[in-house]
Amino acid sequence: MSSHQPFEYYPIPGPGYIRLLHLHPDSDNPAELRGCLKFHKLSEPSMYEAISYAWGEFPKFNQVIVLDGKVLKITDNLYAALMAFCRPDRVRVLWADAICINQADTTEKAQQVALMAEIYSKARSVQVWL
Numbered sequence: 001m002s003s004h005q006p007f008e009y010y011p012i013p014g015p016g017y018i019r020l021l022h023l024h025p026d027s028d029n030p031a032e033l034r035g036c037l038k039f040h041k042l043s044e045p046s047m048y049e050a051i052s053y054a055w056g057e058f059p060k061f062n063q064v065i066v067l068d069g070k071v072l073k074i075t076d077n078l079y080a081a082l083m084a085f086c087r088p089d090r091v092r093v094l095w096a097d098a099i100c101i102n103q104a105d106t107t108e109k110a111q112q113v114a115l116m117a118e119i120y121s122k123a124r125s126v127q128v129w130l
Contacts (some may be wrong), residue, residue: 007072007125009037009102016042016113018119019100023082023092033065033082035091042118050123053081054130055098065099072075074098081129094127095119 017039024034040046053111063079064071074082078098085092094115101112120126 004066004069004071007070008107009068013039013106013110015111016115018042018095018115020046021094021096021099023086023094025085025090026088031065031083033079033086034067035065036068042115042122046093046122047124048095049085049125050095050120051081051085051125051127051129052120053077053096053128067099072099077129081127084129085127095123098109 009019019037020040022038024036040048054074056077059077061073061077062076063074065074065082067077072130075098076105078096082094082096085094097112097116102108
């Protein structure tokens with residue numbers, strides 16, 4: 001995995017848009033998470049699931065997910081949740097704040113956090129990982 005470059009976010013295309021994680025089925029390497037991010041307009045129907053999990057008081061980004069062939073570091077707890085939620089035979093569409101929001105962009109983060117109530121309310125279901 002060291003050959004993968006760091007993941008870089010594309011800007012959100014406009015107001016009311018979010019990113020959704022399309023988590024790919026188990027790969028040849030069952031310990032590796034793979035997926036891609038796609039934009040979604042909240043006013044349009046979609047069958048995504050939101051996940052709620054603990055970041056922890058001092059989160060450590062020790063794990064990775066490979067998005068479009070590039071590496072994004074994630075916390076141990078989010079990694080464990082995604083491993084548990086990954087389906088063996090089909091893509092699962094999820095919204096997870098640490099992946100779907102560019103945490104390095106404070107403007108985007110503020111805009112997306114303001115949408116969180118709507119994001120959770122429009123999800124088909126909310127999965128909780130404790």
